[in-house]
């Protein structure tokens with residue numbers, strides 16, 4: 148072989164994104180907006196994008212802003228309400244809306260109504276203690292500019308005007324209360340993900356590989372990641388080389404992270420929680436409800452199992468869901484394998500797993516109770532929110548799969564977390580997202596953090612800073628202490644996204 152016949156070295160891609168869900172889509176679009184010369188390759192094991200947790204039917208589509216989710220406003224031992232987490236979640240969602248609004252204005256997301264709609268976010272409780280909690284929560288949240296406009300009522304007639312299905316047939320002797328935020332949103336994250344990938348795919352330097360499963364990693368002294376990838380249609384295996392890798396494989400992230408052998412991955416485990424909904428199939432009932440109504444979670448239940456009676460807008464159609472009912476499956480992905488949980492157990496995480504298990508017996512009891520539920524039990528749960536529900540109007544559907552993070556903890560051995568955890572290597576060449584809550588709503592804030600950690604030098608340049616502020620005008624600033632900025636960015640986002648402070652809701656009624 149002469150020197151001219153030497154095989155050329157395999158190309159090195161700047162960025163590999165594993166998984167075609169909302170997280171990879173957000174990161175890909177963000178990075179390409181910051182540097183259009185970056186080369187990106189996406190590998191997805193399924194034959195479609197957004198077919199796992201990000202699909203509209205697999206998640207609840209709540210634009211999580213802490214307007215209605217009671218787990219973000221815990222009561223302190225002295226009876227006061229802690230709103231710090233609510234402020235953070237609300238701020239993160241404002242960041243997402245600003246980013247999507249910019250993409251609408253710049254062209255990549257031409258039609259915001261294909262993925263986001265206004266729908267009132269409501270909390271509903273009954274019993275004197277819960278009514279008192281909701282009253283205090285409302286008063287506490289009004290101190291924050293992010294919650295201006297939150298309404299509270301204990302008047303059954305007012306609540307019935309807002310949510311007739313929830314009040315019809317209810318015992319009038321039981322005290323009830325509700326809060327209502329007119330500017331809540333329903334987001335079709337599946338549709339959003341598909342729009343983002345459609346835009347990304349059309350960019351120069353972007354490759355897309357559906358039906359390709361990433362199986363293993365190797366890193367040599369040149370610092371380049373080698374990914375072993377199987378083409379699931381042909382069984383062919385190939386090696387892809389990348390400078391930076393994002394593992395956005397949803398429930399499939401943990402097993403992949405373990406294979407990277409980075410020290411930061413040690414001690415993480417995962418606990419799968421599956422979900423089911425009741426989906427309403429009676430158009431007359433669907434037409435009579437116009438809100439996302441969240442209640443208090445049952446004792447021992449994980450926070451993401453808060454029951455909700457949920458108006459959705461999916462593919463141009465109004466829908467109504469109730470749930471989720473939790474369940475247990477050893478799969479990490481809805482389309483995964485029953486051996487996922489067992490294969491994720493390693494020497495480094497067995498201790499945290501056992502400790503977390505021993506410390507969360509309430510959760511174990513709750514999950515067993517949920518798994519053993521009969522159709523009558525499910526109807527009884529539905530009737531707590533819709534007393535005159537007819538079970539014949541509802542059918543059971545399987546929701547997406549979540550993998551809760553279990554972390555090594557010095558004091559307790561292992562703790563079960565209900566949030567998300569970004570794991571990055573010390574040199575910033577690989578990052579992985581574990582956990583699923585609050586989830587897709589906070590994708591933009593999570594990816595902005597990733598960019599600042601893994602691309603720190605470039606993120607600090609005036610060019611990237613200016614572009615970041617152009618896409619997210621509040622970038623680098625807090626909204627919770629800045630009423631003027633909150634009002635300004637909300638107004639801008641809502642105009643671009645055609646969210647109108649409740650006008651859409653009135654028109655649909």
Ligand SMILES: Cc1cc2nc3c(=O)[nH]c(=O)nc-3n(C[C@H](O)[C@H](O)[C@H](O)COP(=O)(O)OP(=O)(O)OC[C@H]3O[C@@H](n4cnc5c(N)ncnc54)[C@H](O)[C@@H]3O)c2cc1C
Nearest residue numbers: 166168169170192200201207209361397399547586587588
């Ligand atoms: C029941 C339920 C309700 C929820 N409700 C809400 C809500 O109301 N609001 C909200 O904001 N969030 C909600 N979430 C969370 C939200 O859905 C997730 O946080 C989000 O969709 C995760 O996106 P992702 O891109 O990380 O993962 P996914 O959308 O799951 O995408 C991961 C992709 O990686 C692929 N993959 C896995 N392994 C490999 C591999 N080895 N090689 C190649 N590809 C691979 C998978 O096939 C999948 O397509 C909910 C989740 C569930 C389950």
